[in-house]
Amino acid sequence: MTVTTRPVGRGGPPPGTRASLRKKPEDLDQLAEHPVSMRRVAGLFTPHRQSMGVVVALIVVTSLIGLANPFLIRRLIDEGIPQHNVRLVVLLVGGMLAITIVSQILGVIQTWLSTKVGQSVMHRLRTQVFGHLQRMPLGFFTRTRGGELQSRLTNDINGMQSVVTDSATSIATNVTTSVGTAAAMALLSWRLSLLSLLILPPAIYLTRRVARLRRTIQTHAQRALADMQTQIEESLSISGVLLSKTVGSGPQLSERFTQTSRELTDLEVASQMAGRWRMGTLAIVFAAIPALIYLAAGLPATGDGMTIGTLVAFTALQSALFRPVIGVLNVGAQIVTSMALFSRIFEYLDLPVTIDNPTDPVAVDVASAAGEVRLDKLSFSYPGADRPAIADLDLVLPAGQRVALVGATGSGKSTLAGMVSRLQDPDHGAVRIDGVDLRDMRLSDVAALVGVVSQETYLLHTTILENLRYARPDATDDQVVAAARAAQVHDLIVGLPDGYETVVGARGYRFSGGEKQRIALARTILRDPRVLVLDEATSALDNRTERAVQAALDEVSAGRTTLTIAHRLSTVRDADLVVVLADGKIVERGTHEQLMQIGGAYADLVAAQGQDARAAVSVSG
The missing domain is CATH 3.40.50.300 (P-loop containing nucleotide triphosphate hydrolases)
Known part of the structure; x- marks a missing residue:
C-alpha cells in the first residue's frame, strides 16, 4: 500500500509523490499460502505484448525527451538572451514548447494503451473467475462468505488496473527518469551532482518515516471504514430495518454508527497530521538544497567555470529527481502488492471443479425423455463426518x-x-x-x-x-x-x-x-x-x-x-x-x-x- 505525501511548500517534494510504506504482512501471507509465478502473470499479458512494448517505448521516449529541457534552458540563458540572438531564442523556446506538446501527446497515447490493456486483462479475469465460480459445488458456497466472493470479483480485480496503469508504468517511468536525470546532472556538473547525492538520503529517510506512520493510522482507518460499511449493510437492508423496528434498536444503531463515524473522522485527521513536523523539516531540507547549490557554484573549488545557465538547468534537474528516486525505492512493495492480488484471483481459478461436464457427453433428447430415475447402490459422506449420509442405497422412481x-x-x-x-x-x-x-x-x-x-x-x-x-x-x-x-x-x-x-x-x-x-x-x-x-x-x-x-x-x-x-x-x-x-x-x-x-x-x-x-x-x- 502507498500513501500520497502532501506538498510542503516551495522547495519540498513534488506534489503527488508516492512514498512506499513497506510490504504488507497480509500480502506476504497470501503469497506464502498461494505462490504465483511471474510466468503465469506474464501469460495474462501475452496477447497484448505488442501494446505493452509500445507503452514501455513511449515511457522511455517521453522521459528522455523531458530531459532535453534543462539543456535548452542553459543555452537560452548563456547564449540566446545575453547575445540578443532572436533566431536562437525563438528556436530554443519553440523547442521547449515542442517538447511539451510531444510529451503530452505521447502521454495520452500511453495512457490509452495501458488502460485498454488493463481493462482487457481485468475483463478476461473477471469473466473467468465468475464462470469458474458458477461451476463450484454447492458446498463451496455454504462455507464461503458472500462478501469474500464479491471482494475478489470487484476489489481485487479492479486493483489489477493499477498494476498495469500505475505499478508497471510507474516502474518503467521512474527507472528511466532516475537514470536519465542523474546522467544529465553529471553531464552538467559532476561536482554539484555529488553534493545532491549527499543531501538526498536524509530526505528519502524522512519521507519514508512519515509514510510508515501514516500507514499504521490508515490501517486502523480501513478497519473503521469496513465496520461502517457492515453497519450500513446490516442496518439498512430490508431484514435489518424490520429487525430494528420490531425490537426498537434504532437509537442503539444510530449511536453505534455515530461512534464509528467519529472514530473514522479522528483517524483521518490524525493521518493528515501524522509526521507534520517531520514533513516541515523535510521542507526546510529541500528549500536548503538550491541554496547550497548556489553556494557551491559561488565557491572557486566547485563553481569554477560554471555558467548561470548551467546552474539554473542543474537546479531544475535536481528538484525533479526526488519523485522518481522514491518511486524506484517503492518497486519491491509494489511488486509484492501486485503479486498478492494475482494470488488471490488465481487461488479461486485453481479451485478444482468437482462437478463438471463430461469429456464425451451422452446425447440426451430432453423432449422425449420418460423420466425414470434409478439410484444404484448410492453412498455419500460429507467431509469430516463420522458416518455416511447415504449408505449403499437402491431405489427406482x-x-x-x-x-x-x-x-x-x-x-x-x-x-x-x-x-x-x-x-x-x-x-x-x-x-x-x-x-x-x-x-x-x-x-x-x-x-x-x-x-x-x-x-x-x-x-x-x-x-x-x-x-x-x-x-x-x-x-x-x-x-x-x-x-x-x-x-x-x-x-x-x-x-x-x-x-x-x-x-x-x-x-x-x-x-x-x-x-x-x-x-x-x-x-x-x-x-x-x-x-x-x-x-x-x-x-x-x-x-x-x-x-x-x-x-x-x-x-x-x-x-x-x-x-x-x-x-x-x-x-x-x-x-x-x-x-x-x-x-x-x-x-x-x-x-x-x-x-x-x-x-x-x-x-x-x-x-x-x-x-x-x-x-x-x-x-x-
Whole structure:
C-alpha cells in the first residue's frame, strides 16, 4: 500500500509523490499460502505484448525527451538572451514548447494503451473467475462468505488496473527518469551532482518515516471504514430495518454508527497530521538544497567555470529527481502488492471443479425423455463426518410416478435429493435417468430434465415476468401465463396494479411465503422438466397456505416423475410410493396405507406428528 505525501511548500517534494510504506504482512501471507509465478502473470499479458512494448517505448521516449529541457534552458540563458540572438531564442523556446506538446501527446497515447490493456486483462479475469465460480459445488458456497466472493470479483480485480496503469508504468517511468536525470546532472556538473547525492538520503529517510506512520493510522482507518460499511449493510437492508423496528434498536444503531463515524473522522485527521513536523523539516531540507547549490557554484573549488545557465538547468534537474528516486525505492512493495492480488484471483481459478461436464457427453433428447430415475447402490459422506449420509442405497422412481421421502432430520433426504439434481455426486454408485448416468450428461441437460422447488425460494429484485423468464429466457408470453396458471398464481399476478411487470422487491419481500413459493414453482414449470424434486417445498408455510401450494404442486406433478421430501406427512398420503430413510438407509417402503398397516417407522412418525399437532392445538386453545 502507498500513501500520497502532501506538498510542503516551495522547495519540498513534488506534489503527488508516492512514498512506499513497506510490504504488507497480509500480502506476504497470501503469497506464502498461494505462490504465483511471474510466468503465469506474464501469460495474462501475452496477447497484448505488442501494446505493452509500445507503452514501455513511449515511457522511455517521453522521459528522455523531458530531459532535453534543462539543456535548452542553459543555452537560452548563456547564449540566446545575453547575445540578443532572436533566431536562437525563438528556436530554443519553440523547442521547449515542442517538447511539451510531444510529451503530452505521447502521454495520452500511453495512457490509452495501458488502460485498454488493463481493462482487457481485468475483463478476461473477471469473466473467468465468475464462470469458474458458477461451476463450484454447492458446498463451496455454504462455507464461503458472500462478501469474500464479491471482494475478489470487484476489489481485487479492479486493483489489477493499477498494476498495469500505475505499478508497471510507474516502474518503467521512474527507472528511466532516475537514470536519465542523474546522467544529465553529471553531464552538467559532476561536482554539484555529488553534493545532491549527499543531501538526498536524509530526505528519502524522512519521507519514508512519515509514510510508515501514516500507514499504521490508515490501517486502523480501513478497519473503521469496513465496520461502517457492515453497519450500513446490516442496518439498512430490508431484514435489518424490520429487525430494528420490531425490537426498537434504532437509537442503539444510530449511536453505534455515530461512534464509528467519529472514530473514522479522528483517524483521518490524525493521518493528515501524522509526521507534520517531520514533513516541515523535510521542507526546510529541500528549500536548503538550491541554496547550497548556489553556494557551491559561488565557491572557486566547485563553481569554477560554471555558467548561470548551467546552474539554473542543474537546479531544475535536481528538484525533479526526488519523485522518481522514491518511486524506484517503492518497486519491491509494489511488486509484492501486485503479486498478492494475482494470488488471490488465481487461488479461486485453481479451485478444482468437482462437478463438471463430461469429456464425451451422452446425447440426451430432453423432449422425449420418460423420466425414470434409478439410484444404484448410492453412498455419500460429507467431509469430516463420522458416518455416511447415504449408505449403499437402491431405489427406482418409475416414470410419471410420485415418490415421497420421509424420515427424521439428518436421515439423508435432502442429500439424496441433491444427488438427483446433481448438486453433488455420489462417492459410490450412480444416479440414472432413463438408464443414463447423470455424470455422463451435460449439466444443461440435467438442469433441463430435473426441476427443483425447495423451501428456500429466491426471487430476483426485478419484475415477476423477468423472474419467471430467468428459468427460460426465450419463453413466450403465453408460455409464461400457462406456467403461472399451473402454479395457481396467475390470478394473483394479474390482480396487481402492474401485473407481470410488478417489481417483487428485494428477495420478493412484498409477497407472502406461499405467494413466493408459487411464483418459484411457476418458474420451474416453465422449464417443463420431466423429473420434479420438491425439497420441503411447503414446510415453512401455514396450513391454509400449504393447502393452496400443495394443490398447485399436485396439478404440476401430474404426469411427471416427482420426488417429494416432506416434513408434514399429510402431504405424502397420496404418493405412489413412500420411502422411509434412517441413517442414510431405506428402512421401509410402500404406500401410506401399507406402511400404516405394518406399524413400523412410518407409523411412528405419523403418530408422533399427530401428537405434536394435538399438543399445539391444546396450547393455542
